[in-house]
Amino acid sequence: MIELKKVIAVLVENKPGVLARVSSLFRRRGFNIDSLAVGTTDREDVSRMTIVVRGDEKTVEQVIKQLNKLIEVIKVSDLSENSVSRILALIKVSATTENRGEIIEIANIFRARIVDVARDSLIIEITGDEEKINAFTNLMRQYGIKEFVRTGIISMARGSKVVEVR
Amino acid sequence: MRAADAIVKALEYEGVEHIFGIPGGAIIEVYDALYDSNIEHILTRHEQAAVHAADGYARATGKTGVAFATSGPGATNTVTGIATAYMDSSPLVVMTGQVPRSMIGNDAFQEADTTGITMPITKHNYLVTDEKELLKTVREAFHIASTGRPGPVLIDLPKDVTVADVEFNYPVEIELPGYKPKLKGHPKQIRKAAELIVKSERPIILAGGGVILSNACEELRKLAEAIPAFVVTTLMGKGSIPETHPLSLGFIGMHGSKYANYAVMDSDLIIAVGCRFSDRTTGKVSEFAPEAKIIHIDVDPAEIGKNVRVDVPIVGDAKLVLSELVKYVKYKQRKEWEEKVNSWREKYPLKYKQEGDVIKPQYVIEKIYELKPDAIVATEVGQNQMWAAQFFKVERARQFISSGGLGTMGFGFPAAMGAQVAFPDKTVVDIAGDGSFMMNIQELATCVDYGIPVKVCILNNMFLGMVRQWQELFYDERYSETCLRCKEMSFERIAKGFGAVGMTVEKPSEVEDALKEAFEIDAPVVIDFRVERLENVYPMVPAGASLREIIDEEY
Ligand SMILES: Cc1ncc(C[n+]2csc(CCOP(=O)(O)OP(=O)(O)O)c2C)c(N)n1
Ligand SMILES: [Mg+2]
Numbered sequence: 001m002i003e004l005k006k007v008i009a010v011l012v013e014n015k016p017g018v019l020a021r022v023s024s025l026f027r028r029r030g031f032n033i034d035s036l037a038v039g040t041t042d043r044e045d046v047s048r049m050t051i052v053v054r055g056d057e058k059t060v061e062q063v064i065k066q067l068n069k070l071i072e073v074i075k076v077s078d079l080s081e082n083s084v085s086r087i088l089a090l091i092k093v094s095a096t097t098e099n100r101g102e103i104i105e106i107a108n109i110f111r112a113r114i115v116d117v118a119r120d121s122l123i124i125e126i127t128g129d130e131e132k133i134n135a136f137t138n139l140m141r142q143y144g145i146k147e148f149v150r151t152g153i154i155s156m157a158r159g160s161k162v163v164e165v166r
Numbered sequence: 167m168r169a170a171d172a173i174v175k176a177l178e179y180e181g182v183e184h185i186f187g188i189p190g191g192a193i194i195e196v197y198d199a200l201y202d203s204n205i206e207h208i209l210t211r212h213e214q215a216a217v218h219a220a221d222g223y224a225r226a227t228g229k230t231g232v233a234f235a236t237s238g239p240g241a242t243n244t245v246t247g248i249a250t251a252y253m254d255s256s257p258l259v260v261m262t263g264q265v266p267r268s269m270i271g272n273d274a275f276q277e278a279d280t281t282g283i284t285m286p287i288t289k290h291n292y293l294v295t296d297e298k299e300l301l302k303t304v305r306e307a308f309h310i311a312s313t314g315r316p317g318p319v320l321i322d323l324p325k326d327v328t329v330a331d332v333e334f335n336y337p338v339e340i341e342l343p344g345y346k347p348k349l350k351g352h353p354k355q356i357r358k359a360a361e362l363i364v365k366s367e368r369p370i371i372l373a374g375g376g377v378i379l380s381n382a383c384e385e386l387r388k389l390a391e392a393i394p395a396f397v398v399t400t401l402m403g404k405g406s407i408p409e410t411h412p413l414s415l416g417f418i419g420m421h422g423s424k425y426a427n428y429a430v431m432d433s434d435l436i437i438a439v440g441c442r443f444s445d446r447t448t449g450k451v452s453e454f455a456p457e458a459k460i461i462h463i464d465v466d467p468a469e470i471g472k473n474v475r476v477d478v479p480i481v482g483d484a485k486l487v488l489s490e491l492v493k494y495v496k497y498k499q500r501k502e503w504e505e506k507v508n509s510w511r512e513k514y515p516l517k518y519k520q521e522g523d524v525i526k527p528q529y530v531i532e533k534i535y536e537l538k539p540d541a542i543v544a545t546e547v548g549q550n551q552m553w554a555a556q557f558f559k560v561e562r563a564r565q566f567i568s569s570g571g572l573g574t575m576g577f578g579f580p581a582a583m584g585a586q587v588a589f590p591d592k593t594v595v596d597i598a599g600d601g602s603f604m605m606n607i608q609e610l611a612t613c614v615d616y617g618i619p620v621k622v623c624i625l626n627n628m629f630l631g632m633v634r635q636w637q638e639l640f641y642d643e644r645y646s647e648t649c650l651r652c653k654e655m656s657f658e659r660i661a662k663g664f665g666a667v668g669m670t671v672e673k674p675s676e677v678e679d680a681l682k683e684a685f686e687i688d689a690p691v692v693i694d695f696r697v698e699r700l701e702n703v704y705p706m707v708p709a710g711a712s713l714r715e716i717i718d719e720e721y
Contacts, residue, residue: 012344013343013344016295017281017293020282020285021285024285024286025286028286058471061471062468062472065467065468066468068467068468069466069468070344071289071290071310071342071344071345072344073344074343075344165343
């Protein structure tokens with residue numbers, strides 16, 4: 001079976017317990033979540049989740065169908081193709097007077113920003129898709145990553161396609 | 167108005183006539199409000215039984231069943247009942263008390279995370295945190311429970327919410343942006359299905375519980391006659407077509423007849439309606455009906471393609487879809503296929519032998535059927551359930567009540583009680599096993615208390631019979647913890663102790679008279695039929711095997 005990685009946008013009613021319902025569903029049905037990001041939309045009563053799932057075609061189809069069955073789920077869209085995906089990561093890297101310039105140079109190439117400077121470390125903020133974040137993270141390893149945090153993926157379809165409440 | 171009073175009034179608006187439950191501190195306000203209502207409350211002796219009774223009531227009537235329980239242990243006791251209803255898509259509204267809002271999360275006395283616990287076994291559930299949402303919640307709960315694919319909905323009511331002051335304006339409008347069941351089948355898909363049907367040489371209809379839930383039995387029969395096609399059912403689909411109808415082959419699956427299973431396996435087209443292709447129905451799914459194309463009609467899109475590959479999916483309500491589909495079907499005689507199936511039917515009938523002076527369990531069921539073919543029959547779980555399914559020919563929808571999906575021992579008796587409350591003048595029989603009956607035996611008190619004249623027919627083999635059968639066939643007769651023999655115990659005396667009528671029947675010749683006598687009594691009766699202890703249910707498809715590998719006993 002071919003394993004797929006799908007990015008799914010889920011519009012839900014902004015009510016307590018919705019996240020628990022979604023995660024309970026994934027656990028119960030044995031679906032794997034790679035990444036999850038949640039936040040309200042421009043409408044206060046609607047939240048949007050971006051979920052990255054892994055599984056074969058049939059599993060992914062079930063994920064979408066089962067999500068649709070939840071009463072508080074308004075809309076489920078597959079954004080795996082032709083969409084913009086972003087992750088935000090904060091990386092605290094060891095830095096000495098000798099290599100600080102070098103690190104900043106690499107950060108600039110990646111259009112990352114230095115958001116904090118201390119005597120022996122830097123915090124770098126970077127946004128991008130998974131590949132870019134991974135590439136940058138790998139480059140930073142040589143200097144010593146002291147701390148790493150990233151958000152889940154958020155995604156939006158390119159062009160005129162819109163995920164909205166009808 | 168006090169919120170508790172508003173709740174009861176809302177239930178009256180919803181047409182609720184009966185509630186099953188047990189009160190407690192957290193839900194005492196609602197019970198106080200109930201005191202002045204015309205709704206009849208039946209005080210069961212266990213919350214699990216309250217939910218099963220509401221479920222039996224729902225299955226027998228088609229109405230939404232309602233159950234009440236208090237917080238903590240009351241709520242956790244409902245869990246098996248809710249899960250049972252969920253697996254069989256039975257419409258229920260369960261209301262549970264909860265500790266006051268300010269105490270939630272503090273591990274207060276009798277606090278349990280009821281909505282958390284029941285999340286995966288309800289169609290939806292609510293914790294009411296704002297009294298202004300209360301009536302809307304009740305309205306939504308009844309709507310969700312009974313529409314689309316039905317199921318249980320739970321409302322958790324913090325005690326302080328039930329004493330809050332609310333304005334009563336009901337019915338309230340429903341606003342559920344994420345809940346719009348699709349009922350009308352896609353016309354193009356329906357035409358595609360009709361094309362397959364017309365082309366098919368060996369068509370068969372597989373009817374599940376969804377046919378009964380959507381009241382589509384007449385449409386199903388018309389379609390079957392229009393094609394014409396034989397009809398097999400799942401266990402839950404029993405009653406979707408009269409089992410005396412010449413096109414009916416009864417149920418398929420693990421203990422279905424050989425001829426029904428063979429017919430499905432040999433078909434070239436399966437028209438599946440309102441069923442979910444469970445493993446007990448399909449056997450080894452990768453070898454299920456290898457030559458058949460499959461049309462799957464279901465109101466729940468997630469069921470389509472979940473377990474088997476489907477050629478023509480049709481999402482929609484069975485009644486609507488079938489009444490459309492029948493318009494495009496042309497009658498075509500399929501002589502060869504008909505003869506083939508009918509020859510199987512003759513060659514491999516369901517059978518047993520009543521000989522000697524020990525009662526065969528199947529014989530008891532045949533006698534019940536002979537005497538009361540119109541009875542509502544509930545079953546427990548195990549061999550008793552399978553024999554009931556095999557030997558009681560169900561004539562109409564909602565006549566056969568059984569826990570199919572969860573297989574809950576202890577379901578049958580309280581479910582029968584619920585059905586009897588809905589139909590006080592009908593004969594309601596619980597075909598029971600000695601093990602299962604013990605799991606909700608306390609409801610004899612409820613039956614006696616309210617004069618609910620359920621007839622419990624125990625096929626007493628003094629075994630957890632179905633498990634023993636597996637041990638005999640697949641575990642070298644190592645009967646590990648399945649013997650229930652207890653010399654001093656008598657169901658007759660237990661029944662009498664509760665104030666019900668009790669009988670013990672040991673001889674085949676006494677079976678008929680005992681049943682006749684019981685059916686004349688307008689009170690709960692327990693008959694302890696001492697049956698052949700080692701009788702097995704045949705035919706049988708071993709778990710995980712293909713339906714073709716069905717085994718039969720040699721006589
Ligand atoms: C609550 C519950 N516990 C355990 C089981 C497993 N189980 C299935 S059938 C069965 C035996 C049932 O015994 P009995 O009610 O006497 O029926 P019989 O098979 O003997 O007719 C058991 C233990 C179950 N289905 N439900
Ligand atoms: Mg038994």
